Amino acid sequence: MVAKIISGKSLIGALNYNENKVHQGKAELIFQSGYAKDLIQLNFNDKLLRLKDLTLRNKRVKTNTVHISLNFSTNERLPPDLLGEIANEYMERIGFGNQPYLVYKHNDAAHPHVHIVSTNIKSSGERISLHNLGSTKSEEARQLLEEKFGLVQAGKNTKSQALDSSALNKVEYGKVDTKRALTNTINAVIKTYRFTSLPELNAVLQSYNVLADRGAKDSRMFASKGLLYWVVDNKGNKIGVPIKASSIYGRPTLKNLEERFKQNEELRKPLVEKLKPIIDGVLMTKASPRGFSQALINKGIQVVFRCNENNYLYGVTYVDHTNKVVCNGSDLGKKYTAAALNKYFQETPNTLPPREGLHSRSTSTGYISGSNTLSPQAPINQNSNKSLIEGLLQPDYSEVSTMRSVLQNRRKKKRKRLSK
Structure with missing residues (x-):
C-alpha cells in the first residue's frame, strides 16, 4: 500500500474533485465517519458544511484541508467494505479518528485506490499538526495495515506497486479513458x-x-x-x-x-556512464543516420535527432530504455554531440532519410524527434550481430536517389553527343 497526503486551503476544491468523479461514474462514496446521516442520505451541502463548520472554529489556520489517497497493488482485488475498513483504521492510526471524513473509491485507474477528504481542525478549534505526518505516523500505519490485512508491501522492491503494471504501454486514443x-x-x-x-x-x-x-x-x-x-x-x-x-x-x-x-x-550520473560504452561500440563502424539509429535500437537505446528546416542535424538525444535514462549528446561528451555525428556521417549523405527513416517533425515545444523510434515493449536481441551489421550497412534512401539522378544526367549528355 502507498499512502499520499496532500494538504491544502480549499475544502470545496478537494470535495468537488471527488464528487465530480462520482457524477462521471468514475468513483463512489463508500464510507463516512463523523456525520449524522447515512451515506445514501448525504447531499453535497451536508458533506461540505460538516467540514467547513470545523474550519470556521480556527480562522487563523489557512491550510485546513487534508486530501489523502491510499493506493494498492494492481494484483489486489479489494471490495468496498474492506477498503472502508482499511481507510477507517488508517485515519485512527494517524490521529484523525475523531475527525469527520469521507472515503471515495475511484475506478479511473487500473490499481485500486481510495481518496479521503477531511480537515485538520478539531471541534475545539485546535489544529492537528501535519508536519512530517507522511514520514512518521502515516508510514507506521502503512506497515501495520499491510501486515494486518495481508496487503502487498510498498518496500524497496515494490516502489511502483500502486502503478498499473501495463502503464508503460503506448497510449491508443479511444481505447480507454x-x-x-x-x-x-x-x-x-x-x-x-x-x-x-x-x-x-x-x-x-x-x-x-x-x-x-x-x-x-x-x-x-x-x-x-x-x-x-x-x-x-x-x-x-x-x-x-x-x-x-x-x-x-x-x-x-x-x-x-x-x-x-x-x-x-x-x-542519472551512474546510468549515463553505462550508456557511453554502448554508443562507443556502434561508433567504431561507419554508418548512415538510419544505420546508426537501428544499431542502437538493437541495444535498447532510442536516438532522437533534432533537425532544422533544411534537415541539418543540430541536436541529438539518447533514450536508454533499459537503464531508464535520458540525456543529450552534449551531456555525454563532445564525441556524442550533433556536431560530432555530422562528421561521423560525412562518408554517407548527411541528410536524414525520408518516410520510413528518421523523418523530422516540429512540435509546439520546439522539440523535434524522429519517427523511427524504439517500441519500448519490443523484445531486444542484445546479441543480434546480423541485425547490427545489416543496420550499419543499410543504404540511405537519399543516397540512392542521388545516384539515380547522376546516372540520368549522364545518359542525357550521352544522347546529346550522339545526336550531334
Whole structure:
C-alpha cells in the first residue's frame, strides 16, 4: 500500500474533485465517519458544511484541508467494505479518528485506490499538526495495515506497486479513458526514467504517444509556465482534447517537474556512464543516420535527432530504455554531440532519410524527434550481430536517389553527343 497526503486551503476544491468523479461514474462514496446521516442520505451541502463548520472554529489556520489517497497493488482485488475498513483504521492510526471524513473509491485507474477528504481542525478549534505526518505516523500505519490485512508491501522492491503494471504501454486514443491513460503513463515515466529537462521528458513520452506541451513561446500559457498533455499518433500529430497538468493525479506541472529535473541531475550520473560504452561500440563502424539509429535500437537505446528546416542535424538525444535514462549528446561528451555525428556521417549523405527513416517533425515545444523510434515493449536481441551489421550497412534512401539522378544526367549528355 502507498499512502499520499496532500494538504491544502480549499475544502470545496478537494470535495468537488471527488464528487465530480462520482457524477462521471468514475468513483463512489463508500464510507463516512463523523456525520449524522447515512451515506445514501448525504447531499453535497451536508458533506461540505460538516467540514467547513470545523474550519470556521480556527480562522487563523489557512491550510485546513487534508486530501489523502491510499493506493494498492494492481494484483489486489479489494471490495468496498474492506477498503472502508482499511481507510477507517488508517485515519485512527494517524490521529484523525475523531475527525469527520469521507472515503471515495475511484475506478479511473487500473490499481485500486481510495481518496479521503477531511480537515485538520478539531471541534475545539485546535489544529492537528501535519508536519512530517507522511514520514512518521502515516508510514507506521502503512506497515501495520499491510501486515494486518495481508496487503502487498510498498518496500524497496515494490516502489511502483500502486502503478498499473501495463502503464508503460503506448497510449491508443479511444481505447480507454484519455485522462486515465495519460495519468498512468505520465506518472510511470516520471517515476522510472531519469531526465533533466522538458525536451528530455518528451523524448520518452513520445515513445508512448504522449506529448507535454507548453504552447507557443508568445502564448499566455508559455509565459505563465502552463503545461498540457496530449495524446499523439505514431507520426506525432495531436489527437483529441489535451489534459491540464494540474488536473492529473500527481500534478505533473512544470513547477513540480523542475524539482524533478534537479533531483535527476545526480541520480542519472551512474546510468549515463553505462550508456557511453554502448554508443562507443556502434561508433567504431561507419554508418548512415538510419544505420546508426537501428544499431542502437538493437541495444535498447532510442536516438532522437533534432533537425532544422533544411534537415541539418543540430541536436541529438539518447533514450536508454533499459537503464531508464535520458540525456543529450552534449551531456555525454563532445564525441556524442550533433556536431560530432555530422562528421561521423560525412562518408554517407548527411541528410536524414525520408518516410520510413528518421523523418523530422516540429512540435509546439520546439522539440523535434524522429519517427523511427524504439517500441519500448519490443523484445531486444542484445546479441543480434546480423541485425547490427545489416543496420550499419543499410543504404540511405537519399543516397540512392542521388545516384539515380547522376546516372540520368549522364545518359542525357550521352544522347546529346550522339545526336550531334
